[in-house]
Amino acid sequence: MNAREYNFDGLVGPSHNYAGLSFGNVASFNNVRSASNPRQAALQGLAKMRELAARGYAQAVMPPQGRPNFRLLRRLGFSGTDADVLARAWREAPVILACAYSAAPMWTANAATVSPSADTLDGRVHFTAANLNNKLHRSEEYVQATRTLRAIFGNGDRFVVHDALPPVPAFGDEGAANHTRFAAGHGAAGVEFFVYGRVEFDPSAPAPKKYPARQTLEASQAIARLHGLDPARTVFASQNPDVIDQGVFHNDVIAVGNGNVLFYHEQAFADEAGTVDALRRALAGVEADLVPVRVAGSQVPVADAVASYLFNSQLLTRADGRMALVVPHECRENAAVSSYLNGMVGSGGPIEELVEFDLRQSMRNGGGPACLRLRVVLTEEEAAAMHGGVIMTETLYARLVAWVEKHYRDRIEPKDLADPQLAIECAAALEELTRILELPGLYDLS
Structure with missing residues (x-):
């Protein structure tokens, strides 16, 4: 079956800022409360998308989420006009205000877990938005992520976008940052690889001591069931808890796979030999040979x-x-x-x-190239069935660069999150973006 891997890169939003909210993410913590440059951030991401598209890779854009999250702020007791809400949150709970302004949705590897049609029981592409319930600033992303995925992949004959798993500790789900697919080719039947950090219902299972393990085995198993995956072609493995405590908050910080290649650090998994052997045996079932590149x-x-x-x-x-x-x-x-x-x-x-x-x-x-993209394998028919306005072209690139230069600031400091004008600017930018990407009604910013 002919298929291509589309990389959906997160378009950095106009409120890109450094709040250091992600305990366990060393890079994020190291730059807490420093000044950011949203314009530069967005242009850097767009340049990557453009270059990879020019090299012949299938490239698409995942639009940013609405910020600030006024619904979150109002649910937590901040009332009045939007300006009142921002002023009081800044005065009484600046960390919560920073959560409402989180730039983290730019990392679309956390947006969802995706299983291509070659792997699923019903022959459709399955998506499950990640609940990201380990951190307040990410715990509501699944609402817009699900809405966005359903806008882009709305053809029910080809795609299924599931609701996120229950947002409780037992089903902590971090999306594709802990999921990899291996196959002889993108269109071939493959092996789906889920990596977890802890086991909710087995207190004797290994777990980190310093930093939280964000992905549970129970969440990974639930997604495999939802997506209708063949157990013989599904592998679950435990992260090494010691490397989680060294800042490896997701598996994609210590390993990456593609095709039949696993590029990984020797300390990535709790049982390195067992994990590699399980992948090798599963791939043999789809007539592919695992090629491990061990560092x-x-x-x-x-x-x-x-x-x-x-x-x-x-x-x-x-x-x-x-x-x-x-x-x-x-x-x-x-x-x-x-x-x-x-x-x-x-x-x-x-x-x-x-x-x-x-x-x-x-x-x-706190995010590199792999954090910025969600991999979606699509056949020609599936690609034709998705919304085409998000596919990266030279024309779209030029329009998005002009949009960024029009709407984005070149500097945001922590105190700027209290500025009502920043919220107005963000809303205006996203309203125009829906027209550029031809996605009317994408946002509910009420």
């Missing part, structure tokens, strides 16, 4: 992997069947990582090419 701690310590986001890179299949690794510039600024990459490329392994991008604004907020 030893002696080559790249975990701290360097986290600082550079080496594994939070995109692994893409080129037209010639070889693979390209899309990395942030920070990988070249870290001596251990840069040395490893120099030795890897051209060594005869499956990764043939490095593609580097300046994503400094995203990196400072």
